[in-house]
Amino acid sequence: GENVEQHPSTLSVQEGDSAVIKCTYSDSASNYFPWYKQELGKGPQLIIDIRSNVGEKKDQRIAVTLNKTAKHFSLHITETQPEDSAVYFCAATTGNQFYFGTGTSLTVIP
Amino acid sequence: GAGVSQSPSNKVTEKGKDVELRCDPISGHTALYWYRQRLGQGLEFLIYFQGNSAPDKSGLPSDRFSAERTGESVSTLTIQRTQQEDSAVYLCASSLVAGVPGELFFGEGSRLTVL
Numbered sequence: 001g002e003n004v005e006q007h008p009s010t011l012s013v014q015e016g017d018s019a020v021i022k023c024t025y026s027d028s029a030s031n032y033f034p035w036y037k038q039e040l041g042k043g044p045q046l047i048i049d050i051r052s053n054v055g056e057k058k059d060q061r062i063a064v065t066l067n068k069t070a071k072h073f074s075l076h077i078t079e080t081q082p083e084d085s086a087v088y089f090c091a092a093t094t095g096n097q098f099y100f101g102t103g104t105s106l107t108v109i110p
Numbered sequence: 111g112a113g114v115s116q117s118p119s120n121k122v123t124e125k126g127k128d129v130e131l132r133c134d135p136i137s138g139h140t141a142l143y144w145y146r147q148r149l150g151q152g153l154e155f156l157i158y159f160q161g162n163s164a165p166d167k168s169g170l171p172s173d174r175f176s177a178e179r180t181g182e183s184v185s186t187l188t189i190q191r192t193q194q195e196d197s198a199v200y201l202c203a204s205s206l207v208a209g210v211p212g213e214l215f216f217g218e219g220s221r222l223t224v225l
Contacts, residue, residue: 032211043114043201043216044153051211089153095211097166098143102152 002027004092006101013080014109021104023090024072030092030099033066033073038087038103047088048075080108112136114217116202122223123192131187131220135204142185143203143214144177153201159185160208192224 003026013019025033031052036044050057050064050073057064061080066073077084085108090101115134123129135142144156155169159179170176174192179185189196199219205212 034213036214036216041218043203043218044214045216046213049213093211095209096160097155097158098214099155100145100153 002030002092002097002099004090004099004101006090006104008104009102010105010107012107012109015080015082017080019075019077019080019084019106019108021075021088021090021106022072023074023092023101024070025092025099026071027092027094028068028071029094032093032095033064034091034093034098035064035075036089036091036100038089040086044089077106080106082108082110084108114202114204114215116200116217116220118220119218120221120223122225124225125194126191128188128190129192129222131189131200131202131222133185133187133202133204133217135183135185135202136215137183139204139206139215140182141205141208142179143205144185144187145201145203146171146198147201147219148198156187156200158208189222192222194224197222197224 006023034049037047038044050066061078063076087103091098117132142159145153157177174190177187199221201219203214203216
């Protein structure tokens with residue numbers, strides 16, 4: 001089955017700096033790669049996703065890049081704000097089972 | 111409803127008791143997933159449903175865990191003879207079409223504490 005690894009497990013940045021979280025996957029059949037944000041006491045919420053036919057996608061301060069050859073994808077958050085502090089999960093799927101990374105706890109220091 | 115609804119939001123039980131956790135997915139969503147999240151940990155897959163059938167039960171930790179879904183809507187996760195290691199948040203998610211990659215909508219979870 002698919003194996004998704006995520007790094008780093010914790011990340012602290014100064015407000016206004018950029019944050020990058022990286023994930024690798026093992027199953028070349030995976031074709032959809034979402035990123036979820038989980039705030040304390042809440043369920044994860046989708047923030048951005050990318051499909052395998054695209055190399056990069058951007059939505060305001062958030063971007064995701066995908067390298068299918070190397071089987072890795074990354075989340076980039078620019079101009080970080082305190083409200084970006086949360087746990088972020090990457091995932092990979094072929095459409096049925098979703099495989100999640102172990103999460104990155106991001107802290108943005110004001 | 112507007113989103114995925116889970117109940118109870120919080121459950122405290124004694125070791126050895128049975129518990130039932132309920133998930134109401136978004137209306138019309140055919141796929142439904144259960145995940146377990148231990149404190150400070152990632153999302154551990156338990157089971158998913160396509161309609162009322164469960165093609166993949168591989169994540170259920172033991173035969174004390176079971177789940178069903180009826181009418182392509184409500185799902186119930188049952189844990190029998192609970193153990194302390196079952197303490198976790200149980201998250202339910204639904205998506206529009208099973209087998210077609212798309213957004214998972216999560217509920218806020220049911221926090222289970224086994225004393």
